[in-house]
Amino acid sequence: MARIELDLAHAYRANPQQDSDYALLPLKMTFDDGGAYALLGPSGCGKTTLLNIMSGLVTPSQGSVRFDGKDVTGFTPQQRNIAQVFQFPVIYDTMTVAENLAFPLRNRKMPADQIKQRVGVIAEMLEMSGQLNQRASNLAADAKQKISLGRGLVRPDVSAVLFDEPLTVIDPHLKWQLRRKLKQIHHELKLTLIYVTHDQVEALTFADQVVVMTRGRAVQVGSAADLFERPSHTFVGHFIGSPGMNFLPGSMTAAGFHTAGATVAAPAGRDLSDGDYKLGVRPEYVSLADANAEGALPMEVSQVQDVGTHVILSARRESVTLKARLSANTHLPAVGDSVWLRVMGEHTCFYKNEEIVA
Amino acid sequence: MKFLIWGVTALFAAGDSTVIYATTEPGEALLLGGYTAVMDAGELLQYGPTAEVFHRPASLRVARAFSDPPMNLLAARAAAGGVQLTRGPLLPLALPSVPAGDLTVGMRASALRAKEQSGDVALAGKVELAEISGTDTFVHFDTALGELVAQLTGVHHFGLGQAVTFYFNPAAVYVFDAQGMLLLAPPRRHAGAGGKGL
Numbered sequence: 001m002a003r004i005e006l007d008l009a010h011a012y013r014a015n016p017q018q019d020s021d022y023a024l025l026p027l028k029m030t031f032d033d034g035g036a037y038a039l040l041g042p043s044g045c046g047k048t049t050l051l052n053i054m055s056g057l058v059t060p061s062q063g064s065v066r067f068d069g070k071d072v073t074g075f076t077p078q079q080r081n082i083a084q085v086f087q088f089p090v091i092y093d094t095m096t097v098a099e100n101l102a103f104p105l106r107n108r109k110m111p112a113d114q115i116k117q118r119v120g121v122i123a124e125m126l127e128m129s130g131q132l133n134q135r136a137s138n139l140a141a142d143a144k145q146k147i148s149l150g151r152g153l154v155r156p157d158v159s160a161v162l163f164d165e166p167l168t169v170i171d172p173h174l175k176w177q178l179r180r181k182l183k184q185i186h187h188e189l190k191l192t193l194i195y196v197t198h199d200q201v202e203a204l205t206f207a208d209q210v211v212v213m214t215r216g217r218a219v220q221v222g223s224a225a226d227l228f229e230r231p232s233h234t235f236v237g238h239f240i241g242s243p244g245m246n247f248l249p250g251s252m253t254a255a256g257f258h259t260a261g262a263t264v265a266a267p268a269g270r271d272l273s274d275g276d277y278k279l280g281v282r283p284e285y286v287s288l289a290d291a292n293a294e295g296a297l298p299m300e301v302s303q304v305q306d307v308g309t310h311v312i313l314s315a316r317r318e319s320v321t322l323k324a325r326l327s328a329n330t331h332l333p334a335v336g337d338s339v340w341l342r343v344m345g346e347h348t349c350f351y352k353n354e355e356i357v358a
Numbered sequence: 359m360k361f362l363i364w365g366v367t368a369l370f371a372a373g374d375s376t377v378i379y380a381t382t383e384p385g386e387a388l389l390l391g392g393y394t395a396v397m398d399a400g401e402l403l404q405y406g407p408t409a410e411v412f413h414r415p416a417s418l419r420v421a422r423a424f425s426d427p428p429m430n431l432l433a434a435r436a437a438a439g440g441v442q443l444t445r446g447p448l449l450p451l452a453l454p455s456v457p458a459g460d461l462t463v464g465m466r467a468s469a470l471r472a473k474e475q476s477g478d479v480a481l482a483g484k485v486e487l488a489e490i491s492g493t494d495t496f497v498h499f500d501t502a503l504g505e506l507v508a509q510l511t512g513v514h515h516f517g518l519g520q521a522v523t524f525y526f527n528p529a530a531v532y533v534f535d536a537q538g539m540l541l542l543a544p545p546r547r548h549a550g551a552g553g554k555g556l
Binding site for chain 1: 367384385389408409412413428466468486488489490493498509511512513515
């Protein structure tokens with residue numbers, strides 16, 4: 001097990017000149033020993049490149065990878081002692097479940113009695129004890145992927161276990177059970193686990209710390225609560241939550257924040273000089289207010305969607321649209337009604353050049 | 359997916375086209391609004407305005423297909439004073455008739471809450487996993503009545519195996535008869551409001 005330190009950048013082409021030439025823009029990051037991390041972002045954001053740089057499948061075009069302070073940039077995955085689990089099952093069809101799980105240990109010449117014990121522990125965790133002597137070829141896709149997970153987790157001495165979207169082939173109703181297994185296994189085995197996904201539920205559920213990535217840049221590293229409550233970049237506000245955070249462009253003056261043709265008083269205790277900002281507020285924190293209430297904007301209701309457990313109200317004024325997530329129990333306005341919506345509060349954030357400033 | 363669906367909803371709302379959208383995701387059907395036909399094994403189970411089908415599923419099969427997370431289902435029987443949950447408390451509910459045989463009580467994950475309100479019934483258990491979407495936390499927990507899921511707004515952390523108690527108002531449950539047909543649904547508090555169709 002190891003503490004992983006990255007100080008690097010990567011371009012797949014020679015002589016990168018501009019940001020778009022990089023798969024990964026220069027970054028500095030530390031993954032603590034025994035932590036559970038997720039790399040989260042849309043396709044093409046650089047998360048798999050970052051994972052493959054950690055495992056040693058890709059060598060960064062500049063900078064270094066250190067494990068416990070030691071430079072391993074030129075090391076192979078074997079030399080780094082990394083286990084990696086991929087999107088699709090990587091197993092031997094001709095072997096039994098037990099032989100598949102034992103394979104990484106046999107290769108490392110572990111004594112037979114220890115192998116048996118370790119395979120037993122992992123099979124038990126994955127609820128595969130009853131299938132140990134079955135041929136892997138006869139198993140369903142999700143059982144095969146469970147074996148792949150087991151093969152990744154079976155070696156007790158790995159520096160880290162890396163997962164590249166490992167639940168892609170798993171049936172939706174089984175997913176939560178495997179997420180639970182992974183969480184439990186992390187608790188019991190105390191391995192350093194790094195998990196790549198584009199699924200926000202998977203990332204937020206699995207990891208203690210989530211690295212949100214977009215366009216080759218890590219824009220925030222934080223807990224689920226950090227990403228939800230205080231997105232440090234507008235991308236995180238959009239990407240986390242459904243619907244994502246509302247952003248209202250406007251300008252701060254002595255009178256307050258001017259947006260959508262109105263001026264609202266800024267929340268107390270925010271250190272904001274005059275100038276242009278984007279106000280960010282999550283639909284969960286927008287509420288219906290009385291006319292002329294402090295911190296509220298007058299708007300016109302454009303849509304009311306009953307989404308079952310709650311209601312999404314959309315409202316508009318000038319070019320600004322705002323969504324509010326309201327309880328189904330509230331008395332709801334109808335489309336075309338004028339309403340006041342509170343946008344200022346302790347959860348309201350302010351952004352400049354897409355970065356949070358207050 | 360989530361970005362696509364929010365965009366598609368806006369697109370449909372603006373146009374005059376007839377749109378038919380096939381999906382396995384209840385959330386997508388709800389966002390699109392309009393009308394929903396619930397199908398299972400080649401059979402049309404129920405058709406109607408989307409919100410109505412969601413809030414008044416005619417049968418257990420519809421409720422199962424049109425709930426995400428899955429509706430919590432609890433075994434029960436009719437009893438004096440209401441509906442008796444098997445290995446659980448009595449729910450003071452007035453059924454339209456006293457049905458013979460086993461009943462199923464259905465409870466949406468969002469009907470469970472962490473803070474008790476007056477008249478609530480408590481369910482204690484141990485956390486299996488808390489799934490965090492950002493907007494919601496889905497707490498799967500194991501109780502004497504079976505495995506249940508609660509939906510809480512926002513980000514909440516629960517340890518695996520942590521002891522928890524969630525609460526629900528008995529008026530928020532569905533009751534299905536021995537044939538799986540709807541006997542009782544929670545009252546709609548904002549019936550008639552809002553929702554413009556496609």
